[in-house]
Amino acid sequence: MLAMSTAQAAVGEPEKEDLKFGFIKLTDMAPLAIAYEKGYFEDEGLYVQLEAQANWKVLLDRVIDGELDGAHMLAGQPLGATIGYGTQAHIITAFSMDLNGNAITVSNDIWEQMKPHVPMGADGKPVHPIKADALKPVVDSFQAQGKPFNMGMVFPVSTHNYELRYWLAAGGIHPGYYAPHKGDTAGQIDADALLSVTPPPQMPSTMEAGTIYGYCVGEPWNQQAVFKGIGVPVVTDYEIWKDNPEKVFGVSKGWADENPNTHIRVVKAMIRAAKWLDDNNNGNRPEAVEILSRSDYVGADYDVIANSMTGTFEYEKGDKRAVPDFNVFFRHNATYPYYSDAIWYLTQMRRWGQIAEPKSDDWFMDTAKKVYRPDIYATAAKELIAEGKLEASEFPDFASETGYKAPQTHFIDNITYDGTKPNEYLTKFKIGLKPDTTL
Amino acid sequence: MSSIALKLLKPLGLPEKFNLAQLIKSVVVPLSGILVFLFIWNIGAQNINTSLGEFPGPTQVYEESKNLIAEHNRERQKEVAFYERLEIRNAKKLEANPDAVIKTRPYTGKPTFIDQIGTSLVTVLAGFFAASLIAIPAGIVIGMNKTLYSAFNPVIQLFKPVSPLAWLPLVTMVVSALYVSDDPMFAKSFVTSLITVSLCCLWPTLLNTAVGVSTISTDLNNVSKVLRLPWLTHVIKIVIPSAIPMIFTGLRLSLGIAWMVLIAAEMLAQNPGLGKFVWDEFQNGSSSSLGRIMVAVLVIGLIGFVLDRVMLALQKKVSWDKSVELR
Numbered sequence: 001m002l003a004m005s006t007a008q009a010a011v012g013e014p015e016k017e018d019l020k021f022g023f024i025k026l027t028d029m030a031p032l033a034i035a036y037e038k039g040y041f042e043d044e045g046l047y048v049q050l051e052a053q054a055n056w057k058v059l060l061d062r063v064i065d066g067e068l069d070g071a072h073m074l075a076g077q078p079l080g081a082t083i084g085y086g087t088q089a090h091i092i093t094a095f096s097m098d099l100n101g102n103a104i105t106v107s108n109d110i111w112e113q114m115k116p117h118v119p120m121g122a123d124g125k126p127v128h129p130i131k132a133d134a135l136k137p138v139v140d141s142f143q144a145q146g147k148p149f150n151m152g153m154v155f156p157v158s159t160h161n162y163e164l165r166y167w168l169a170a171g172g173i174h175p176g177y178y179a180p181h182k183g184d185t186a187g188q189i190d191a192d193a194l195l196s197v198t199p200p201p202q203m204p205s206t207m208e209a210g211t212i213y214g215y216c217v218g219e220p221w222n223q224q225a226v227f228k229g230i231g232v233p234v235v236t237d238y239e240i241w242k243d244n245p246e247k248v249f250g251v252s253k254g255w256a257d258e259n260p261n262t263h264i265r266v267v268k269a270m271i272r273a274a275k276w277l278d279d280n281n282n283g284n285r286p287e288a289v290e291i292l293s294r295s296d297y298v299g300a301d302y303d304v305i306a307n308s309m310t311g312t313f314e315y316e317k318g319d320k321r322a323v324p325d326f327n328v329f330f331r332h333n334a335t336y337p338y339y340s341d342a343i344w345y346l347t348q349m350r351r352w353g354q355i356a357e358p359k360s361d362d363w364f365m366d367t368a369k370k371v372y373r374p375d376i377y378a379t380a381a382k383e384l385i386a387e388g389k390l391e392a393s394e395f396p397d398f399a400s401e402t403g404y405k406a407p408q409t410h411f412i413d414n415i416t417y418d419g420t421k422p423n424e425y426l427t428k429f430k431i432g433l434k435p436d437t438t439l
Numbered sequence: 440m441s442s443i444a445l446k447l448l449k450p451l452g453l454p455e456k457f458n459l460a461q462l463i464k465s466v467v468v469p470l471s472g473i474l475v476f477l478f479i480w481n482i483g484a485q486n487i488n489t490s491l492g493e494f495p496g497p498t499q500v501y502e503e504s505k506n507l508i509a510e511h512n513r514e515r516q517k518e519v520a521f522y523e524r525l526e527i528r529n530a531k532k533l534e535a536n537p538d539a540v541i542k543t544r545p546y547t548g549k550p551t552f553i554d555q556i557g558t559s560l561v562t563v564l565a566g567f568f569a570a571s572l573i574a575i576p577a578g579i580v581i582g583m584n585k586t587l588y589s590a591f592n593p594v595i596q597l598f599k600p601v602s603p604l605a606w607l608p609l610v611t612m613v614v615s616a617l618y619v620s621d622d623p624m625f626a627k628s629f630v631t632s633l634i635t636v637s638l639c640c641l642w643p644t645l646l647n648t649a650v651g652v653s654t655i656s657t658d659l660n661n662v663s664k665v666l667r668l669p670w671l672t673h674v675i676k677i678v679i680p681s682a683i684p685m686i687f688t689g690l691r692l693s694l695g696i697a698w699m700v701l702i703a704a705e706m707l708a709q710n711p712g713l714g715k716f717v718w719d720e721f722q723n724g725s726s727s728s729l730g731r732i733m734v735a736v737l738v739i740g741l742i743g744f745v746l747d748r749v750m751l752a753l754q755k756k757v758s759w760d761k762s763v764e765l766r
Contacts, residue, residue, distance in 0.1 A: 017542065017544070018544055018547075025722055025723065036547075039524070042524060042528070045528070047544050047547050048547060049547045049549075050549075052719060052722070053709070054709045054718075058709070065615060067627065201721075201722040201723075201724060202722075204490065204724070205490070205724075208490055224724060228490040228491075229490075230490060293725070295510075295719065295720065295723055295725070295731070296549040298723070299719070299720070299722070299723025299724075299725055299728070300723060300724055300725050301725045301726050304725075
């Protein structure tokens with residue numbers, strides 16, 4: 001109680017107590033649901049309403065026009081909005097919601113065609129990770145017949161778009177360029193596989209209808225395909241890039257400037273929620289799954305959500321494997337907004353032409369600083385440490401943290417990523433725009 | 440009590456005095472219709488397999504409706520707990536700082552199915568009243584003047600068949616542009632739904648009022664002229680009473696349209712209400728989703744039916760020509 005009151009003295013009363021946050025029906029909205037259900041928001045004196053949104057565009061627009069105070073966002077959304085790709089608005093984030101959590105699923109028919117090209121283990125099961133090399137012959141045969149090979153992703157600046165592109169390109173399949181300066185935002189220039197936007201909950205039904213042959217999406221929509229028996233998840237994003245940053249909690253810059261105390265308190269509540277989600281070695285996950293399966297949150301069946309949230313992942317029906325880090329909410333400093341994560345997204349935007357002009361390394365770093373706000377995160381974290389709710393050891397060392405992760409090596413194509421050298425990183429890809437090319 | 444029951448049943452077509460033939464006609468026949476429907480539904484449902492499982496039959500729908508009511512009760516309990524917590528927090532706040540401003544605030548939980556029914560009903564009635572407020576006076580003015588009638592008829596005919604889904608994007612943008620205030624009395628989503636509903640449902644009332652007004656018997660008009668009634672008195676004493684049956688015919692059509700339009704608008708705009716409930720369940724894609732949607736379908740139908748019967752009862756009450764059979 002004493003700690004509480006000193007903390008209040010330190011952060012100050014929230015400027016705005018009644019808040020409305022938006023989310024998309026995906027399991028990685030869990031920190032919001034938990035912060036609400038466990039009363040962490042109320043502990044901060046915040047009265048939050050959570051509201052499911054129809055799609056990512058609606059969600060972003062409503063944050064921009066102030067109908068929502070903040071939202072569960074794709075990591076690329078605050079960056080895309082701030083640099084003016086799509087809707088222009090300055091959006092910032094001080095909280096990264098999770099790592100990993102996505103997968104790429106193909107329809108049963110495509111899987112049958114891929115299977116002869118997939119290396120099999122001694123137990124007769126496919127050896128993971130499955131590379132897009134196995135999909136290449138299928139795409140080639142589609143091209144030979146003059147049929148377009150369509151795939152779905154959830155948003156032009158979504159993690160899923162970049163992950164799907166990364167995986168395809170690593171297997172020699174060109175996912176196509178964007179050319180916004182020429183008014184081309186379809187992203188299908190030179191494409192072998194044609195990617196288009198489908199809202200996450202509609203992915204399985206769109207694939208079932210035959211409009212797309214595969215998709216990249218978050219959970220539970222890959223496991224849903226397994227349950228419905230309409231498709232096979234071939235690769236998780238954990239295998240494409242180990243511990244990749246996924247969703248963030250985004251607010252508009254204007255809102256953050258007007259409500260600094262509120263913002264810090266929101267981040268505090270969400271850090272506690274994230275910790276709860278990973279506590280006891282995922283021991284709280286079954287309870288989290290029960291909460292998420294309620295129709296106001298994700299609303300899918302308990303079993304479908306549990307499949308990925310409790311540390312397993314089912315590929316082909318019956319081929320359930322342990323992937324303990326499929327969803328990471330707190331471990332590995334998952335909630336800290338690293339500049340290097342922001343820069344990776346910016347490099348992919350440049351790689352696929354969403355950023356049309358050459359940019360200097362400084363531009364990448366400055367943009368990351370404009371959007372990612374570890375300073376706000378650090379204030380919130382220090383408060384929690386002072387209140388005795390979390391340990392300093394559970395956070396990065398704020399005194400020495402630069403915001404840049406050490407060069408990361410766990411990519412499916414074994415290319416090393418160093419956040420401090422974005423342009424050099426771009427030169428390493430076989431498929432994709434080089435630092436100085438323009439379309 | 441029984442007389443009230445009879446009055447309520449009357450618009451349903453039940454006669455006050457029962458005899459066997461009438462009993463069969465009014466109870467047994469409709470009941471067997473319902474039974475046949477349930478039978479076909481049950482058989483049909485068992486033979487439709489969707490990717491979300493079997494199509495919900497009557498029993499599953501019954502189960503889901505019980506679940507929905509249970510969920511509603513659970514949410515109400517959570518609301519009570521919420522207010523208890525709020526009081527404790529407020530008390531602590533006051534203890535720490537006696538001058539602190541204590542706000543009462545609405546419950547932050549999610550609207551349940553039953554809440555959504557309430558929202559939809561309020562919205563549809565508000566939209567319907569707004570439309571009637573415009574349509575009846577406009578209809579009277581247009582009906583009384585042939586020139587005005589021919590001037591506006593093409594415009595009315597043009598807008599009458601427009602789907603709410605076409606209006607919605609325009610209404611949404613206009614409302615967000617014009618309806619700006621720091622402390623709005625109504626939510627934007629409510630205003631959007633209301634205007635969309637009004638735009639789509641005012642035409643039948645407008646047209647019927649105009650026709651009703653223009654077909655007043657010449658005798659009545661002549662009486663009015665002989666008495667040299669002022670314009671307003673003429674409207675109140677002669678025009679409105681004679682046009683009332685037509686006005687109510689229009690209103691009844693309008694309310695039916697309003698209800699249909701509202702569900703579609705809520706679904707597309709994600710505005711609170713039954714339409715959003717249906718869409719959310721569709722998005723959830725759980726094994727109980729289809730059953731819950733089916734509950735909503737039946738409730739939507741039932742409410743539409745009740746609204747129509749209420750209007751019919753009103754129409755019968757105000758209609759002076761009792762020889763016309765209304766159904």
